[in-house]
Amino acid sequence: MGAKAAENGAKSSSSAPSPPPLKAFFRLKTKQQELLIRVASLALIYVLAFAVRLFSVLRYESMIHEFDPYFNYRTTLFLTRNGFYEFWNWFDSESWYPLGRIIGGTLYPGLMVTAALIYRLLRFLTFAVHIREVCVLTAPFFASNTTIVAYFFGKEIWDSGAGLVAAALIAICPGYISRSVAGSYDNEGVAIFALLFTFYLFVKAVNTGSLAWALASAFGYFYMVSAWGGYVFIINLIPLYVLVLLVTGRYSMRLYVAYNCMYILGMLLAMQIRFVGFQHVQSGEHMAAMGVFFLLQVFYFLDWVKYMLNDKQLFQSFLRITLTFAISVGALALGIGTASGYISPWTGRFYSLLDPTYAKDHIPIIASVSEHQPTAWSSFMFDFHILLFLFPAGLYFCFKRLSDATIFIVMYGLTSMYFAGVMVRLILVAAPAVCLISAIAISATVKNLTSLIRTKGKAPLAVSGKGSSSLKASAKRSEAQALRFRSLESAEAQALHFRSLESAEAQALASETSKAHEASADQSLPFQHNCAIALLVGAFYLLSRYAIHCTWVTSEAYSSPSIVLAARGAHGGRVIFDDYREAYYWLRQNTPADAKVMSWWDYGYQITAMGNRTVIVDNNTWNNTHIATVGRAMSSYEPEAYEIMQSLDVDYVLVVFGGLTGYSSDDINKFLWMVRIGGGVFPVIKEPDYLVNGEYRVDKGAAPKMLNCLMYKLAYYRFGEMTTEYGKPTGYDRARGVEIGNKDIKLEYLEEAFTTSNWIIRIYKVKPPKNRW
């Protein structure tokens, strides 16, 4: 694009009479001005996308967030210290004690390798950074890159104006920010970039039919596979897209080249990732791609035969025979493959996307995870705001100007929208598509409006046709100016945070403009100019609401690291609870290096990463029995729990307790899950034993088993002596708002080792076996 524009500039300057040198230096040609503004606004968007994600660093500090990122951080650290081959063959004995975990074969290495490469590069450039800073800022960095990809993608499917708007929208879209703030060092941060990049390259390949672009998209796909399990979305969406093109009679040689190259090379590359391996040719989720691949060959073959035969009648009969044959062979192969077990059936997670009620009925583990919940409309609104109103308008524009590229973006938008409805976390995948489609709506609308304003005073344009095609035609003349106008706006937009619009108006605008255009063909309306200005103002009002919404959401809702807790104090000030790290550093400093820590699996990654101690279970929940054993220990009486802990060589037990601070996601509130999971494997544990009339209580009316199980004792040990709130009895649990039922807790086999300053984390030491003599 840059080269093209430069070429244009050169051409125009050579053709123009040469003005004085200094003046020429400042007076740019329209094309050059446009290019300058475009590049400048893109640069601003790039910075904005990065900067808006730094709220978490400003409000807390530069640290890794949540749970999974701690594992990623730990593996990255290992990778930078020991090199790639060590990493690839790493057997981790510090987690899942005594089983251990093969790391290299059970993760997507893309994120770690990326961060390590950035780290190496910075080191090479003699920037003395710590690997943690690189990890913290990886997600914002890739979010910035995503905006660039969005620009080119928008340019490919519509025009460069739409690209700019798309870049601006995606830079601050909350649906994307939720997974890419600084510190959120997770696979998704890199994967959304890879996803959009692959799609862009593929669309480019289809549009040009060039092998080079197809090859690039294969590599983009490889990067995506290495980074995130969500690559399955790509390998199903692209075949679906090809199929739709075939069905709607849009088969072309370009499509043939693009798909075949991308599929074959992408498949070979993807199989290099150990976690994927032969699944790529064997599992049911990838069969659609293979089927479409063969279908394309049939299409090509038929095309060739048609060309050779030159006889319509003969070709028809040939067509019938070939197709019947091909389809039966395909069906037979699929049937035999499935029956013989060579093609594995769909995984539960994939199946639950297609038939959403499946997970609820059959896979409680998937259904219970909070980010797998179905999406209510308010989450859509929260994550997309006005983009949702613009979406149908964008769809409409896409259908008005149907091409291979717009078909792709429509399909991407719709499928991801459906998936986002099934699972909250997939809003992330839908975010780029929604931004692109909405950008088309905004861009087309604003373009029309501005061209309307500009044509005022000139002779009415001769507009032929109607609807948006007329817009386009009329827009063409003043395109350069309009473009400049638009890019100015978007530049401004990002600089101040603008952008939110009553989508309504945006679309109304579009319509209005087209209408107005139609009218302008007949006569120049006196109102037209004012009306367009009013609509423009309305549009920018909405866009600015969007910007305000995004900023607020990012700052208040999506920037919490969840490892450091913030609360409003009595006087409105912020109170920070840093108990997690306090506890983990205590473990690191005060326990033997080979100590084994037992906790609920949620904290496993954090303990290994920050405390550097061996854990029994962690967030990679691959072994249900092992987790159930821990759940059983937590829900048993102390002597039985002691036996289990002895068998697992446990030295320390860590529990999270929110009774003093009112922190509600603590172990007491998670306890029923421990009972359920424990009871799922060991029938000795029965959920009703811990409930009173189906009610979960911790006060005096609690079930006796509840009051004496290990978890209760560890959480509430000596809590009965504590006054937590003025005017309440001692032992008043603020998280549940009750006075606890067992205030006199004696520990026989464990002793308190450490309790953090706000009692959020309590660590107990398991006593050695009693001396028998």
Place this chain on the structure above:
Amino acid sequence: MASLIPIATLILLAAATSAAVPSGDDLVAELQTLRDQSPSGVIRLNDRLVSRFLSSVDTPRPYSFLIFFDANQLRSKAELHLPHLHSEFSLLSASFAAHHKEDDVSSSRLFFCDIEFGESQQSFGLFGVSSLPHARLVTPSTRSLRDSVSMDQSDISRGADSMADFVEAKTKISLGGPILRPPLISLRQVLFLLAAVLISAPFLIRRILEGDTFFHDRRVWMSLALFVYFFGVSGTMHNIIRNMPMVLPDRSNPDRLIFFYQGSGMQLGAEGFAIGSLYMVVGLVLAFVTHLLVRFRNISVQRGFMLVGMLLAYWAVSKVIYLDNWKTGYSIHAFWPKSWRG
């Protein structure tokens, strides 16, 4: 003669007691006959049979009973899923029978039964069952029926597979194989469908190649696309997965209905559709204005509709934003520099 009478009574008594307390083998044979009478192998118990096979037989009995408690009057209540659970139970029974066809010993150790509340209320009292769905396992050693092992709600509701796990855990009798479910469509239907597809495919594909189907009509695609959009943003998936009702009755005022649920992460059916429609209104106004309105010749009509459209769109957007703030409880505001606040 007088001395004969007591003897006769004695013999009669003995005969009577031997009839009242038959041997274990007799009972098993009787049960097997009962089982053969039902296609799925589920024995319908009543008060008499319960006393005959369970309460009046000394422990240890030579068999276990897995009893499903049913009630005809509650079958219409959708939230209990009684018909579905009963069919799962029958499936389990039939699968058990199929896997133990040859093995007479193990098949006579476990019997599947059901009890209907209307005809055997007394037995419900004996078991102490007060709520449904409910299933009990009476092991050979269970003395009092109240002490029989009850199956967890979660085990029952997850269908035949988890029921089988429960039985295996408690009685050590394994099912001996997977649950044999009847296929959704029979083999003949599959073959027929396959043949139909194969025969029609060439014709269909030919038409597609010629470019003359409704697949080539972009309006069809457009309306499909809008439908998917509506489906997605209105949270219909949420309603389907969670089985959300359309509206809730207001607890404090029974005459009123709650259409909107406050609190994010949850929504009611009607609520989602209302919001989805608001989104759609905006899109449709656009389509109307750009597509139909331009065909009107009269400028003032155009202008009037245009104004109405703009107002409508403005109303829809502000309504949705207001509702969202109300629902989530967030008050979204801009961040201005401190010095601007004064």
